[in-house]
């Protein structure tokens with residue numbers, strides 16, 4: 001019924017992924033998938049388009065109830081409907097969350113390598129970026145984190161869980177340690193959990209704010225149907241802010257900046273949560289099989305390239321430092337393999353010698369990309 005193997009021509013569809021590079025380049029970069037959206041979501045959008053007026057939208061009670069139900073069913077996280085704040089995107093969401101939580105000149109802690117807009121966000125508000133790099137084995141370096149939190153002074157910890165680009169899904173004990181360190185330092189938590197419904201090997205997502213009321217009171221969590229159901233271009237997401245005072249501060253930060261959410265995005269999000277579970281489960285199984293195939297192919301066919309197995313997301317973080325592509329792997333694979341990847345340095349200093357590869361595509365596309373990269377490395 002759901003055919004993820006089916007290639008879909010996207011070049012003429014006005015999408016970013018297939019427009020950035022020349023026609024002979026296979027794009028495996030930006031984080032959207034080359035899969036058709038689930039039929040119930042498309043049907044809900046089509047039904048909404050039967051009404052000919054597309055003025056400003058409002059999130060109906062039905063959507064908030066769906067979100068509340070999703071949080072309870074998926075993660076055992078109970079929040080009241082008023083804690084849900086619809087937004088036009090997770091990136092605007094975490095930027096405005098920093099505006100709401102940080103004192104002037106405060107520090108914002110990020111765990112590098114990390115999603116590039118998170119590196120940029122502090123400077124958008126004249127805040128200080130404080131890097132707490134993950135370890136070489138992509139574990140949390142608690143000493144580095146505590147040190148950075150100690151310098152944040154009235155600032156925030158910008159958490160990315162699941163972590164882009166490494167694919168780490170932080171364990172409960174890691175989250176507890178990080179949250180306790182934030183409480184001890186008096187630092188708010190802004191938690192980007194956009195990838196949290198795509199976890200492999202039966203993992204269950206733990207929202208950091210669900211660890212306890214003290215953590216929830218100082219946390220703004222950002223979630224979305226955008227990655228999971230491949231509707232990122234519809235610009236709709238939601239924040240969960242259980243604490244009324246923090247929510248009021250967040251509302252003030254949002255007002256007159258990001259009040260309106262895409263009306264089709266609201267419809268699509270509600271349909272995804274209501275009827276998208278069969279598609280999500282099928283996509284997850286397909287992505288996990290792609291991940292496993294990719295890990296085997298990298299080990300067997302890309303000499304000197306190493307890849308830690310992503311625990312979630314459809315992103316692989318390839319360490320090319322031991323390969324013929326080491327100097328500038330993004331340029332190497334673009335020029336010699338005609339494969340378009342994200343350059344590691346965009347994710348902060350630990351990204352030198354790495355590239356990020358998106359395996360959210362039909363297996364044949366993935367095989368084509370790895371085949372091209374293998375030939376390029378063999379030719380040196």
Ligand SMILES: Cc1ncc(COP(=O)(O)O)c(C=O)c1O
Pocket residue numbers: 031088089090091092115160164192194195224226232236237
């Ligand atoms: C960690 C993370 N946050 C946010 C986004 C983008 O979110 P949005 O399109 O809702 O702004 C992405 C997209 O790749 C992402 O990986």
